[in-house]
Amino acid sequence: MISKFTFGTPFNTQSVVKELCPIDGEMPFFEVDTTNGISFTYTMEKNDIVYGLGEAVRGINKRGWIYESYCFDQPFHTEDKYSLYGAHNFLLIDAKEMFGVYFDYPTRMKFDIGCTHTEKLLVTAQTKDMDVYIITGTDKKDIVKQFRQLIGKSYIPPRWAFGYQQSRWSYATSKEVENIVENYQNNQIPLDAVYLDIDYMDAYKDFTVSDERFPDFKNFVSKMKSKGIRLVPIIDAGVKIEDGYSIYEEGKQNGYFCTNEDGSLFVAGVWPGKTHFPDFLNSDARKWFGSKYKILTDMGIEGFWNDMNEPAIFYSEQGLNNAFDRIKSFENKELDVSSFFEARDIFNNVANSDEDYARIYHNADGQKVCHKDVHNLFGYNMTKSAGEALDTIEPNKRMLLFSRSSYIGMHRYSGIWTGDNHSWWSHILNNLRMMPSLNMCGFLYIGADIGGFNSHCTRDLVLRWLSLGIFTPLMRNHSAAGTRDQECFRFENTQDFKNIIDLRYRLIPYIYSEFMKCAIDDDMYFRPLSFDYPTDHIASSVEDQLMVGESIMIAPVYTQNALGRYVYIPKNMMQVRLTDNGMLTQSLIEKGHHFIEIPLNELVFFIKDGYTVPICKPAQNTDLLDTSDLEFLGNGTEYEMYSDDGLSKDYNNPANRRMIKNEQRA
């Protein structure tokens, strides 16, 4: 059951799709105080678990830290951070009386989950204009399903987006892209897509392609496609200010850009230099910006990633002027330690500043709103602009789309990637832990930068990270400029990489089928163990294993130089091992704790007793995958298989779902 409570006059975020009548009465579970902004207090028992918050640092159980919903370009995903790029205000409290709660509030919100006071869950905001939904149900899966029905169906990508994808900031010429593809193909490592980061553009101008570095782009796109490779260009939020650049001219003429309070256009420094931000809270501006994606789809492009849409601001004109004024006041003065640090921080604090977010204004279809009051909706609406446009441009064809910044509601238009992580071992674990909480919030097409974005990677890190990555719907290796090359063919013995990525392709019948069933039925593809084994209190505290689809449990290695790892088996399972010669073996493993040896060139996962996983033969790309000739892992006798053409949108056709028999068993 879902009950809605309305406080003040909420801004319509359009994150929910069901109109509920607000209840005029006291909110259950929480003590509400509206004397200063708003605060909600819930008292937790010692063993209560708090799930949720989507994209965030730290554990699956969010207890013991403060989190803040405030979309932020955060390149250091360390434990001391409060926010990343998304704002996902859903919590699931696993207590004697279990419930879910969603705070539909478009700007900064704080969740102190037993940090200040061990037993208090304290949610606060500076203003009280919001809708709050309380969800009760029979169990955790049921509560999440009800929430997912409230917020609407998840975005579904084309099937080729389940293939392995290679990215880097940046492949700056068509030659470089060809070289990447050739190396993958020569090493027979499967590959479906190559990403174009900001250097494909002409001077970082959205919807342009550099003629010099990518001559005859349309032909190049089709040449790559004939090799089974899709190119996926990046789109940034800021539009370069440049006379004669049509996007800039049109936006200016029609009033489609964000302004300052006095109506003059807000200027932000980002990659192209000085830019304006399209006013994504304005439906005309959204429609206009979205229509520009056609420039690239007309050249054969079938997928995009939207970046810098928190929005990230390196500097604003005013912010920069203020910084120069302030730094001048330090000149020729004798600085003590604290004023030295103050001076040093002046320029650090110019980027993504609250002052700038307070300077920006939107015309939300006639309503003038300050950006700081709706900050978390910007990336969401940029991506909505793209998603709605792509649906118009190609009504019968799925397009790949994912975004960096997000808010609940955006899951109906696209997926997300989890931003600028590091080539750190701990970030394999971060990757794993964010997946189920994102699924709770409707984001199903998700993944992290495999191998790590910032910092130099190592061969073993990339291999271990891939061993988790083969289970994430978005499986993309991406890295930052200036870091060590991390494409699979750069390392010794590429066969080890091939074996792991081949396994991903072998698993696509299962991964795709499970993803589609979860999208259609509003279920979670990734689940904490406690969702499947609710009465097992050890399973409830496992933070480094996950359920993947209905049959699989994963327990990836995330420490360097490890012989293997401890795995908790909550019930008897089949242990599946990819051996160093690329073969799969399976054997029964009993309930309990096990140390499992997993050499670097092997991979282990588990299948629930009585369940089945359909697999096929690997192929160089998804277009070449033959999914008609299936084999089966696990000891179940049948499997509910979803399959379709992977491209059209007839998801609910009952012919797509059928029971198939595990021939080896039945």
Ligand code: MIG
């Ligand atoms: O300021 O486009 O998260 O994936 O490679 C950095 C360059 C801008 C941030 C994205 C990252 C991308 C990078 N971008």
